Amino acid sequence: MFSKILHKFANWRTLSALNKNTVNYTRWNVVRELACIRYHSSVEKARLRTLCAGFLQQKVFVGELGLDLTDEMQLIIAAQACVPILKLGLNYYSGFMQVSVYPDAFWIERDESDAAGIVHHNKALLSGESWTRGPVILSWHNIEHELQHDHDGHNVIIHEFAHKIDMLNRGANGMPPLSASSSAQEWHDSFQQAYLHLIGRAEHHHKTCVNIYGTTSPAEFFAVVSEYFFTAPQHLKQCYPRVYNELKLFYRQDPAAIMNIPL
Numbered sequence: 001m002f003s004k005i006l007h008k009f010a011n012w013r014t015l016s017a018l019n020k021n022t023v024n025y026t027r028w029n030v031v032r033e034l035a036c037i038r039y040h041s042s043v044e045k046a047r048l049r050t051l052c053a054g055f056l057q058q059k060v061f062v063g064e065l066g067l068d069l070t071d072e073m074q075l076i077i078a079a080q081a082c083v084p085i086l087k088l089g090l091n092y093y094s095g096f097m098q099v100s101v102y103p104d105a106f107w108i109e110r111d112e113s114d115a116a117g118i119v120h121h122n123k124a125l126l127s128g129e130s131w132t133r134g135p136v137i138l139s140w141h142n143i144e145h146e147l148q149h150d151h152d153g154h155n156v157i158i159h160e161f162a163h164k165i166d167m168l169n170r171g172a173n174g175m176p177p178l179s180a181s182s183s184a185q186e187w188h189d190s191f192q193q194a195y196l197h198l199i200g201r202a203e204h205h206h207k208t209c210v211n212i213y214g215t216t217s218p219a220e221f222f223a224v225v226s227e228y229f230f231t232a233p234q235h236l237k238q239c240y241p242r243v244y245n246e247l248k249l250f251y252r253q254d255p256a257a258i259m260n261i262p263l
């Protein structure tokens with residue numbers, strides 16, 4: 001009984017926060033023409049704006065290494081982070097609190113075991129990272145670069161938040177929690193076929209139709225194709241139509257249909 005009351009109170013608090021703190025129109029104008037947002041209908045943009053207000057209310061933004069993270073920068077991140085959950089809801093991001101932003105690409109060091117169980121100390125320069133039950137980490141320099149150059153198929157924010165969604169189903173494995181409208185078998189077969197195709201192209205030094213970084217693991221492949229789904233959907237639909245269809249069912253969005261750009 002007490003937990004029911006608590007649950008109701010939490011829902012009421014979220015709803016009242018959403019209603020009270022909408023993103024005002026002047027601020028919203030900063031993001032409404034971003035590549036992954038401008039093709040949405042006015043109804044969807046209004047929903048995105050509400051989600052964005054909730055996101056800004058619930059998450060803690062931290063500027064690392066002295067980065068002055070302005071309200072506008074936070075809004076640019078929040079708006080793009082909410083694109084994948086437009087039809088899924090803010091609960092998909094309830095497992096973490098913090099979004100950390102570095103001024104530039106950042107170094108991470110960690111110990112990783114290979115297939116033989118040998119531990120290697122690795123160091124890598126990253127533009128973003130998502131920790132299981134931890135923060136999302138982003139490089140502002142990379143976000144800004146993508147804003148200025150409108151790179152189809154590249155969006156570090158969507159990439160990292162796709163990892164967060166993927167992690168909701170038994171860790172980062174390339175299969176997020178599917179709804180009843182999806183078949184796990186069809187998802188597995190479509191993604192496996194496309195993933196192996198990409199690896200084959202890369203191994204033979206052939207041109208690949210999505211970013212070669214997707215060959216790293218099934219989890220990275222899901223994050224990479226999610227970037228294409230929202231920023232270059234017609235391209236993804238041509239390259240990997242079965243993967244596009246599975247993402248369409250999962251995200252409950254069909255960006256290729258509404259972008260209306262001739263192939």
Ligand SMILES: [Zn+2]
Binds near residue numbers: 159163220
């Ligand atoms: Zn990744």
